[in-house]
Amino acid sequence: MVRIPPQSGVAFHLKRGQVLRVIDPEGEQVSDLVAFADGDASERFAAGYTTDYANSIFLTTGGVLYSNRSRPMFTIVADDVGRHDLLLSPCSEEMFRILRGVDGHPSCDENIRKSLASQGLQWDGTDAFNIFMNVNVAPDGAVSVDAPLSKAGDHIDLRAEMDLVVALTACSSEHTNNGRCKPIEYEVLDFSD
Ligand SMILES: [Zn+2]
Numbered sequence: 001m002v003r004i005p006p007q008s009g010v011a012f013h014l015k016r017g018q019v020l021r022v023i024d025p026e027g028e029q030v031s032d033l034v035a036f037a038d039g040d041a042s043e044r045f046a047a048g049y050t051t052d053y054a055n056s057i058f059l060t061t062g063g064v065l066y067s068n069r070s071r072p073m074f075t076i077v078a079d080d081v082g083r084h085d086l087l088l089s090p091c092s093e094e095m096f097r098i099l100r101g102v103d104g105h106p107s108c109d110e111n112i113r114k115s116l117a118s119q120g121l122q123w124d125g126t127d128a129f130n131i132f133m134n135v136n137v138a139p140d141g142a143v144s145v146d147a148p149l150s151k152a153g154d155h156i157d158l159r160a161e162m163d164l165v166v167a168l169t170a171c172s173s174e175h176t177n178n179g180r181c182k183p184i185e186y187e188v189l190d191f192s193d
Pocket residue numbers: 032090091107108109170171172173
């Protein structure tokens with residue numbers, strides 16, 4: 001079990017068949033996930049294709065996360081929460097400036113960049129799978145970011161469908177995490193042993 005402290009991020013490798021378990025230890029905490037094909041930085045997670053193939057903006061158990069080459073990267077094999085977000089980009093320093101008038105705020109965008117840089121990867125993307133993020137869309141298209149539905153100890157399991165480099169955050173936005181930024185935990189389960 002690895003703990004990601006509040007408002008930070010990590011990057012690591014996953015082998016095909018391994019299961020990434022992302023845990024919300026305290027509840028109501030979002031974790032942004034970005035993934036690349038290991039060894040090919042031009043193939044990465046694509047939220048648009050994922051939505052297209054799912055015919056839904058809400059992925060849960062059985063849902064598949066696709067790359068920009070329409071290849072499966074992950075399959076969700078267990079999900080305690082059932083609500084995650086595919087629409088919004090990771091929070092960024094600029095986003096806090098524009099929406100909240102705050103300078104120099106920690107962000108998922110910065111944490112993803114730094115973590116992936118440590119793996120030799122450059123990230124300049126906007127697509128992420130925002131685990132436990134509770135985004136709702138009204139019939140008129142209005143979007144609201146509501147308190148995550150995750151309770152303390154809830155988790156989601158994602159099976160890697162190819163060798164991957166993954167970045168994972170404990171989201172830095174107070175607004176997204178019902179007022180307080182908390183840690184995230186993860187572990188890699190290897191069923192091939
Ligand atoms: Zn964030």
